[in-house]
Amino acid sequence: MKRPLVSLFLLVFLIGLGVYFFTPLGPKLRGYAGRLWSKNAVALKTDRQISEEAYGWQLTDTDGNPHGFTEAKGKVVFLNFWATWCGPCLKEMPDIQNLYDDYGDQVRFLLVTQEDRAKVDAFLQKKKYTLPIYFTDTADIPEEIASKSMPTTYILDKSGKIARAETGAADWNGSEVRAMLDRLLAE
Known part of the structure; x- marks a missing residue:
């Protein structure tokens, strides 16, 4: 039961990284992250x-x-x-x-x-x-x-x-x- 959950988490994490770095949505996410870290x-x-x-x-x-x-x-x-x-x-x-x-x-x-x-x-x-x-x-x-x-x-x-x-x-x-x-x- 643990293995599919870990695999799912890893898949979601990798997709998230891909969106963050390699899609047009990435700059908006980076800007939002910057606002969170630099209020x-x-x-x-x-x-x-x-x-x-x-x-x-x-x-x-x-x-x-x-x-x-x-x-x-x-x-x-x-x-x-x-x-x-x-x-x-x-x-x-x-x-x-x-x-x-x-x-x-x-x-x-x-x-x-x-x-x-x-x-x-x-x-x-x-x-x-x-x-x-x-x-x-x-x-x-x-x-x-x-x-x-x-x-x-x-x-x-x-x-x-x-x-x-x-x-x-x-x-x-x-x-x-x-x-x-x-x-x-x-x-």
């Missing part, structure tokens, strides 16, 4: 300094042009790791777009993903986002800003110190964040 933003350690080695990190923009993280050196930086399948990422994206619309000429925005360019381009066109998107490989991300959670966002001051770091969806267009950016820009 609220969680503050991470701040006041850590970005190392000189981290500025060697290489990114690629949506046109395929290479950019070094060194371009952000000496600037206030808004760095966000995101994905199109990540529900909490999608939840905070309109706030980030609004913040970028107001601060994009003063703050260096880096929205970093590891997804396929065509998928990201289609997403950006559909949503009409004008955010500066960059691509990277997991192995290239500097250790002090690498995260296994999405979204993860860092705000760096001009000296490269982490002024704010959070994982999970957050209100990035709120008065608290704007006041912080104004303060960091004035320093």
